[in-house]
Amino acid sequence: GNSVTQMEGPVTLSEEAFLTINCTYTATGYPSLFWYVQYPGEGLQLLLKATKADDKGSNKGFEATYRKETTSFHLEKGSVQVSDSAVYFCSFTRGNMLTFGGGTRLMVKP
Amino acid sequence: GAVVSQHPSWVICKSGTSVKIECRSLDFQATTMFWYRQFPKQSLMLMATSNEGSKATYEQGVEKDKFLINHASLTLSTLTVTSAHPEDSSFYICSARVRLAAEQFFGPGTRLTVL
Numbered sequence: 550g551n552s553v554t555q556m557e558g559p560v561t562l563s564e565e566a567f568l569t570i571n572c573t574y575t576a577t578g579y580p581s582l583f584w585y586v587q588y589p590g591e592g593l594q595l596l597l598k599a600t601k602a603d604d605k606g607s608n609k610g611f612e613a614t615y616r617k618e619t620t621s622f623h624l625e626k627g628s629v630q631v632s633d634s635a636v637y638f639c640s641f642t643r644g645n646m647l648t649f650g651g652g653t654r655l656m657v658k659p
Numbered sequence: 660g661a662v663v664s665q666h667p668s669w670v671i672c673k674s675g676t677s678v679k680i681e682c683r684s685l686d687f688q689a690t691t692m693f694w695y696r697q698f699p700k701q702s703l704m705l706m707a708t709s710n711e712g713s714k715a716t717y718e719q720g721v722e723k724d725k726f727l728i729n730h731a732s733l734t735l736s737t738l739t740v741t742s743a744h745p746e747d748s749s750f751y752i753c754s755a756r757v758r759l760a761a762e763q764f765f766g767p768g769t770r771l772t773v774l
Contacts, residue, residue: 581761592665592752593703593765600761638702642761645691647754649702 551576555639555650562629562657570624570653572613572639580641582606582615582622587636587652596624596637629657662686663755665766672743673774680738680769682753688733689755693763694726697750709736743773 555572562568574580581600585593597606602617611626622639634657639650662685672678682692691710695703707723709715709730717723725747727739736755740747750770754763 583762585765590768590770592663592767593754595762595764598762642763645708647693647705647763651702652700654700 551641551643551646551648553639553641553648553650555637555653557651558636558654560653560655562655564631564657564659565628566657568624568626568629568633568655570637570639570655572622572624572650574620574622574639574641574648576620576641576643576648578643579617580643582613583640583642583647584611584613584622584624585638585640585649587638589635593638629655631657631659633657661764663689663753663764663766665751665753665769667769668767669770669772671772671774674744675742677739677741678743678771680740680751680753680771682736682738682755682766684734684755684764687755687757689736690733690758691756692730692736693754693756694728694736694738695752695754697752697768699750703752706738740771743771745773747771748773 552575583598584596586596597608599606599615605614613624636652666681694706707715707717715728730736752768754765756763
């Protein structure tokens with residue numbers, strides 16, 4: 550069935566370190582892919598998206614490329630900040646349904 | 660654009676009472692709204708999907724008589740937790756989607772604590 554697998558956290562990095570959060574999905578056809586971010590005590594915010602193969606979504610220094618051949622959508626950022634500390638959810642949508650990964654908690658230390 | 664609000668943001672109630680949570684799309688018309696539940700340090704669990712003017716579609720295991728969903732207009736959906744019990748304490752998040760759009764826009768969430 551449809552599912553999203555993302556690396557378990559927490560991921561702890563020092564400020565200005567490089568970030569990668571791996572995400573792979575299982576779905577039929579060509580889903581749209583998303584990364585959402587959730588700051589403490591808040592709802593989810595759309596971080597970036599990609600709607601077709603080889604598309605690169607980017608926002609606030611974060612990037613992710615839709616890789617159809619490996620069914621992956623890994624999130625990267627070249628230099629993280631303390632303010633990036635949050636939980637990141639990889640997800641995809643097919644029709645009405647949005648399927649989420651389990652979330653990866655990122656903690657950035659000064 | 661694409662702002663979704665929820666009210667209240669935090670509610671504490673006694674066991675046995677009913678609580679209504681509102682979800683509004685502020686600057687767009689949402690043909691479909693979704694209700695999720697999130698337990699601490701876990702991912703979101705879809706509870707139900709509602710289309711404006713029609714009955715909500717509930718996910719397996721979600722009691723439709725306990726979690727009443729109404730989507731009376733293109734900008735408002737409500738979730739009523741009836742006869743709430745401590746195990747209903749959770750973070751409830753709604754989202755909204757425009758017809759044919761891929762992404763959902765999420766509200767800030769409502770934290771329900773049942774004593």
